[in-house]
Amino acid sequence: MDKPRLFDNHGRIINYLRLAVTDRCNLRCFYCMPEEGIDYVDKDDLMTYEEMERLIRVLVDMGIEKVRITGGEPFVRKDMMPFLQQLSQIEGLKKINITTNGTLTAGLVPELKKMGIHSVNLSLDSLDRDRFFQITRRDVFDKVMQTLEALLEEKIEVKINAVVMEGKNMEDLFLLAEMSRTRPVGIRFIEEMPFNGAGAQSPRLFWDHRQILTYLRAHYPDLEKVQDPPFSTSQNYRIPGAAGTIGIIAAYSRTFCGTCNRIRITPQGMLKTCLYDAGVFNVRDLLRNEATDAQLHDAFLSALGSRAKNGFEAEQRRWENPVGESMSTIGG
Ligand code: SAM
Ligand code: SF4
Numbered sequence: 001m002d003k004p005r006l007f008d009n010h011g012r013i014i015n016y017l018r019l020a021v022t023d024r025c026n027l028r029c030f031y032c033m034p035e036e037g038i039d040y041v042d043k044d045d046l047m048t049y050e051e052m053e054r055l056i057r058v059l060v061d062m063g064i065e066k067v068r069i070t071g072g073e074p075f076v077r078k079d080m081m082p083f084l085q086q087l088s089q090i091e092g093l094k095k096i097n098i099t100t101n102g103t104l105t106a107g108l109v110p111e112l113k114k115m116g117i118h119s120v121n122l123s124l125d126s127l128d129r130d131r132f133f134q135i136t137r138r139d140v141f142d143k144v145m146q147t148l149e150a151l152l153e154e155k156i157e158v159k160i161n162a163v164v165m166e167g168k169n170m171e172d173l174f175l176l177a178e179m180s181r182t183r184p185v186g187i188r189f190i191e192e193m194p195f196n197g198a199g200a201q202s203p204r205l206f207w208d209h210r211q212i213l214t215y216l217r218a219h220y221p222d223l224e225k226v227q228d229p230p231f232s233t234s235q236n237y238r239i240p241g242a243a244g245t246i247g248i249i250a251a252y253s254r255t256f257c258g259t260c261n262r263i264r265i266t267p268q269g270m271l272k273t274c275l276y277d278a279g280v281f282n283v284r285d286l287l288r289n290e291a292t293d294a295q296l297h298d299a300f301l302s303a304l305g306s307r308a309k310n311g312f313e314a315e316q317r318r319w320e321n322p323v324g325e326s327m328s329t330i331g332g
Helices: 049-062 080-088 106-115 129-136 141-153 170-182 209-219 283-288 293-304 311-317
Strands: 016-020 066-070 095-100 119-123 157-163 186-190 234-238 245-249 262-265 270-272
Touching: 016 049, 049 080, 049 283, 049 293, 066 080, 080 095, 080 106, 106 141, 119 141, 129 141, 141 157, 157 170, 170 186, 170 209, 170 245, 186 234, 209 234, 209 245, 283 293
Parallel strands: 016 066, 016 262, 066 095, 095 119, 119 157, 157 186, 186 245
Antiparallel strands: 234 245, 262 270
């Protein structure tokens, strides 16, 4: 039987779900959450594991092939490992990836490998303990590094996410890029977005993707462009002879919307067809109202039938409610 394929109203294939399993986090990265934290979602409002599993099964039937588990910090949610194990059994789900801050993950890596977790994105904005603390407001640098080593040891694909921030981690661009010489990791430098949980409006973004590339080229004049994987949000490069790659993600400039293949579901079940939209409908409510699979299909098809063309249009549509929520409530 032909594999199902799901498209939006702009003809873009949709085969990738990012599921935020919690909005809670044990770090306080200043670009994501205020120091005092955010008003966390009540436990009863969170989707249950059973609801999330059903949802994924329905979406896999419709054409989703890859799921990224994110948050908040996925591993602060109790019983995350049995949930991942359940997901790993879903027929037709080709890839399960995870985005984590790596503080609680090191000891779990062999089990993740056994489950067939394909790839882990580790957030690591600095290779310097003090700068790491300044950014995350928690002194757990060693734990993250242990997770990195464990992932490499188990040969799980690793991408390192580093948000580029003036005055905070500019030295780390060079240190992280150097790491790619010897370690087989994808270092990804991300434009800072205004999702800091403080309702803050976007400051002028100085370190946009062009500036980041100019900065890198100044250090590495022979930086080579490498072919980007399909649907990649990063533009990828390599220092000649390096084991790993260096990517730049224009998350705020939104240069990659034309091939966007992803949808997002927040911890309380809100479907977002774009990172910048305010949410389209609540899947959890449908599930709790005993929607049939066919009704769920219809709801997703209808949402994808009026998807914004790009992140700017999505943001415009929500002009009454400008972005400023915490990324931990969306999943990044
Ligand atoms: N807690 C996990 C972690 O940090 O990897 C998963 C969730 S976190 C929200 C997912 C990704 O979003 C992280 O790589 C983080 O750096 C990124 N992120 C959070 N807030 C951001 C912002 N304001 N601008 C750009 N990236 C952001
Ligand atoms: Fe937590 Fe990740 Fe947000 Fe940092 S970026 S506060 S680790 S959810």
